[in-house]
Amino acid sequence: MSDIEAIKGRYLEQIESASDGDALEAIRVAALGKKGEISLLLKTLGKMTPEERQSEGPKINGARQAVADAIAARKDSIETEALNARLATEKLDMTLPPPFAPKGSIHPVSQVMDELAEIFADLGFSVATGPEIEDDWHNFTALNIPETHPARAMHDTFYFPQTDDQGMPKLLRTHTSPVQIRTMMDVAKQTDGAGAPIYIIAPGRTYRSDSDATHTPMFHQVEGLVIDKGIHMGHLKWTLETFVRAFFERDDIELRLRPSYFPFTEPSAEVDVGFSVKKGRRIIGGDSRSNEGGWMEILGSGMVHPNVIRNCGLDPDVWQGFAFGCGIDRLAMLKYGMDDLRAFFDGDLRWMEHYGFDALDVPTLSGGVGA
C-alpha cells in the first residue's frame, strides 16, 4: 500500500524537477510507457482477488492519473517558460516612429464650396455650372448691361482676341451671373417658354483685371438664383439670413440690407453683416454695435430684373425671383480667419497644412452646416 504511494510520490517529484520536454518524456515512458512502472502495476490487478482489486485498483489508477496530469501540467509550464523566454529576446524600442504616411488636405475654397452646396441643398437648391470663357451676351448684355453701360467699365474685364458669332470679343466671365442666364435659358428651352421653378447656386472661378493686396485677378464667387411664382424681397432676406447664419454657425448674426444698384436686379440691395471683435480679430456675429464692432459688406443681391428674365425667354409677368452673388474666398477668410488672399493661390504646403481640411471633414447637416 505504501508502495504505490511511494512510487507516485517519486514520479511527481521527478516531474516537478524536469527541466525540458525530453526529460519529461523519459519520465512518462518510465512511469506510464508500455513497460512503465505504473503500467506494470496496473497489469497486476488482473491477478488479484476481487477484494484486493477493490482496494488496490483505485490507488493504482489514481497514481496513474496523478502522474499523467502532472506531466501535462509540467509540459504546459515548460512551454510557457520557453515562449516567454523567446518573447523576452524579441523586445523592440516602441518609441521608434512607424512608417511615414503622408497627410493630404482639402483646399479651403473647396471646403467652403462643399459647405455651401450642403446648406443650400437643405433649402432645395441644386448646384449649376457654366463656362469661364464667356461671350459678351451672357456676361453683360443678357444681364441688362448694354455696351455703353458705365457698369461695364467697373468690371475690369479680361478679353480674348477671339470673337463670338456676334463679332464681340470673347472674355473671361467677370462674375458667376452668366450661369443665371444659361440656367434660365435651359429651363425656357426645356419647357418651351413655359418656365419652371429654379433654385440654384453656381459656385466657380471668376476673373477681373485687378491685382493688389485684397484683389487677385482670379477669385471665386457663388451665385444664387431663385425663380418661382410670388417670390419677393422678404424671401431674399430670409434666404440670406438663413444662409449666413448656417454658414457661420451662429444665430446672433445680423444682416443689414442697403439699397444698391446692379443692372440685372431691381430692386437691388447690398448686404452687410454685423461683426464683433474677439482677441483683436473680427468675428462674424455678436454685438455689431459694441465699440469695436461694425458692419462689413459681404454680398450683392436683388430681385431679378424683368429684362433679364425676358432676355432668357421667360415671362417676367409670370416668373419672379431673386439673385445674389458672394465671394467664396472672402467667406472662407471670414469664417476660418485667414488674412492673406494671395496665399490661396500659392500652393504653399505649410499654409495648406495649417488652413487645409482633412479628407474626411465632409460638411454634413449633422456636422453643423445645415440651415
Next chain:
Amino acid sequence: MKFSLSWLKAHLDTDASLTEITEKLTAIGLELEGLENPADALRPFRVAKVIEAGPHPNADKLQLLKVDDGSNEPWQVVCGAPNARKDMVGVFGPPGTYIPGSDFTLKPAKIRDVESFGMMCSARELELGDDHDGIIELPTDAAAAVGTSYADYAQLDDPVINAAVLPNRQDCMGVRGIARDLAAAGVGTLKPLEIGSVERSGAGPDVRTDDPEGCPAFYGCTVTGLTNGTSPDWMQARLKSAGQKPINALVDITNYVMLDHGRPLHVYDVAKLSGGLVARKAKAGEKLTALNDKEYVLDESMTVIADDKGAHDIGGIMGGADTGSEDSTTEVLIECAYFDPASIAKTGQKLMLTSDARQRFERGVDPAFLDDGLDIATALVLELCGGKASDITRAGTPPTDMPMISYDPKQCAALGGIDVAPEKQKTILENLGFAVDSNWQVTPPTWRRDIAGWQDLVEEVVRIEGLDSVPSTPLPRKAGVAKPTASPEQLAERKARRAAAARGLNETVTWSFISDKEAAPFGGGTWSLANPISEELKVMRPSLLPGLIAAAQRNADRGASSIRLFEVGRRYLESTEHQTIGLVLAGENRARSWQSGAATKYGAFDAKAEVLAILEAAGAPTAKLMDFAEAGDHYHPGQSGTLRLGPKKILAAYGVLHPSVTKAMGLKGTAVAAEIFLDAIPVKKAKDHMREAFAPPALQAVTRDFAFIVDADLPAGDLVRAVKGADKKLITGARLFDLFEGASVGEGKKSLAVEVTLQPVDATLTEEDLKAVSDKVVASAAKLGAELRG
C-alpha cells in the same frame, strides 16, 4: 461725392443730427463712406491777443511776446514772425498742442536761453493755406473772442460727408439731389431752388449743333466786361470740402454748379475763339490737347465743340487747353449742353479718359435743367466777376419727354415684400419728384432717367421706407422626400477630390492663366488674353500641370522634401473647357528611415497608383481600363502611359515628367505627374438602390501560379489579359507577381509569374479540372509566344 454739412443744409431745412443724417444716407442707398471734421484738428487752438511785444535779449530776429489766450496768466512766447506786434489778435497753440502743418506737438522750450510756452501760428501751420510769411492776423474786433476755440470762432466746425453715389443715380452727383433724397426720406424739407438774379440783354452767341445725336441741345450765353479773380471764401470752402482745388472764379463757378446741381458747364475765353461754336462730329484723326495737357486723337464717332479754326472741347468730357479762362479773361461764353449718354460712354472708353463731366453726362444729366443751370452759373459770374450777360442762344432740343408708368400699389408687397399704404407710397414718390395721377399713372422727374418700369417704382418706395423693415419670409418648403441636388458629375468630382486628399495629396488652387513659356511644352494655349495683367498670367492653361509644377518648385525652394500636390479645375482647349484633376509628386516618396534605409524617389508607378485610386473613387470602370502609351511629349517617353476605355477614350495620362520640362521650370530631380480627365469618365446611370442578388460562393477559391518565359518587350498586361481570358467561367482573377530578367532566362527574354484565382461554381475542382484549366492558360499564353517555365 463729398460735401460739407453746411452745404447740404443750404438745400435742406432740417433739425436732424449729423448721425441721423448719415445713417439715413446709408439706409436710402447713399452709403456713408467717410466722415471728417476739419475742425477737430484745430479745436485746441485759441483766439489770443498779444499784450506785450519786445525784443529777445539774445537774438535780433526774435521777439518776446506776452500772449493772452483767456487763461489766468499770460503766456511768454518767443516768436520769429515779422508781423507779430502788440495788440494784434491771432491764433495761439498752448503747450501740448499738435501742430498739423508741421507734424509736431508743442512743448515748453528754451529758445536762445529764454523760456517759451506755446506758439502763435501761421496759416500753413494750421493747414489753412500756404502762407508762412507771418502769423495769422485776425481782425481787431476778434479781441472780443479771446479765449474761444479758433475752430468755433472761424466757423470751421463743418463736418465733411462722403456719400457713395450709385452708378444709376446721376441726380445725386450734386448736393441738391442728395438733399432731395433725404427730404423724401423724412430728414427735413427741400428748400426752393435759388437761381439768383440775371439781367440779360443783347443777342446771344453764335452757337449751333450739327450733331443732334451726340449733342441734341447746345445752350450758351456770353458775359462781357468781367474781371476774373479768386472766388469767395464760402465757395472755396465748399469746393475744398468736395476735394476740389480752387483755381479762379470762373473755373470755380463751373465746378461749383456741377457739384451743387450735377450740371457740368464749360466756359470759353471768347478772346481765344474765332467765330461761333458748333457741336459736330470730330474729323477722323483730328487732334485736341485737353485741359490735362494730354493730346487726344479723335474719330468720327466722337462729338466735339469747335470754332472756325478747330475743336476746343471733347464734348461733355473735357475742354481744350487753349481756350480756357485765365486771370486775364474779360469775356466768356458759357456752354450748357446736353450730350447723349451712350456716345459719351463710348468716347470716354475709346479715349480712356474719365472726368467729372463724363461721369455725369454718361449717366444722363437732367435734360430740363439747361436754362436753370445756365442762369445759376451766369448769376454767379455776374455776382463774383461783374460784367454784362447776353441772351441765351438755344440750339437744338433736349430730350425731356419721360415715360408714363402704370403702377399698382399692390406691386410693392408683391415684389418688395413689404406692405406700404398706397397714400404713403404716393407721398414718397411725389417727394422724389414723381408725378402720380389718380389712376396711378406715374411720370418720373426728368432727372431720373434710370426709372423705366414699375419695378423701379417699387425700389423707390422700398428704399425710402427702409429695407430694414422688409419682413423676413421663409421660402416655400417643397413637399416630399428631399431629392439629391448634386449631379452625378458633381458627386464623382467630390469623391475623387476627397479620395486624393485621403491618399495624402494636398489640394491647391493655381491660376487658370499661365505664361506662354509654361504652356508651350503642353501644346500651347489657344486662349491668350488680349489684356493680360502680366506675361506670367496670360494664356488659359491647356493643362493643370504647369501650375502644379510651378507650385512644386516653390515648395521645393522653401525646403519641402516631399511634395504631393493636386488640383481640381479646368483645362481650356479650343472648343471647350474640361474639368480635370492634375497631380504632381516630387522630392522624396519615402523619407530615409530606420526601417527602410535611404530615401526613395517617386516613379511612374506611384503616379499610376494615384490615378487608379482616384479613377476608382470617381466611379470609372477601372477593371475595363486598357494601358496605352502616348501620354504626351511632356512625359518621359519610356515611363509614361494613358489609361483608356477603348482606344480613343482617354481617362488619364500619367508618368515621369520629361526632365527638360521640370528643368525649364526650375524643379530639380525626378517628378511624376498625372492628369485625370473627369469629363471623360462615363456617368453612371441613375438607378434604384437595389443591387443584383448575391451570395458568397459556398466553395473555396483556389490559386495556381504560372511562370512564363516571354520576349523581353512583351507588355506584361497583354500576358495577364491572355491568362485571365483563358477560361472566362473558372478564372476570376489573374495577378502578375513576379518579373525577372537575367542570364538564366536567356538573352532578350524575361520571366513573368502570374497568380491565377479559380472559383469553382458547382463542385470542388478535381485534378482533371485543374489540369484542363492549366492547359487552357498555357495555350492562351502561348499565342503571345510565352513558354511555361520548366
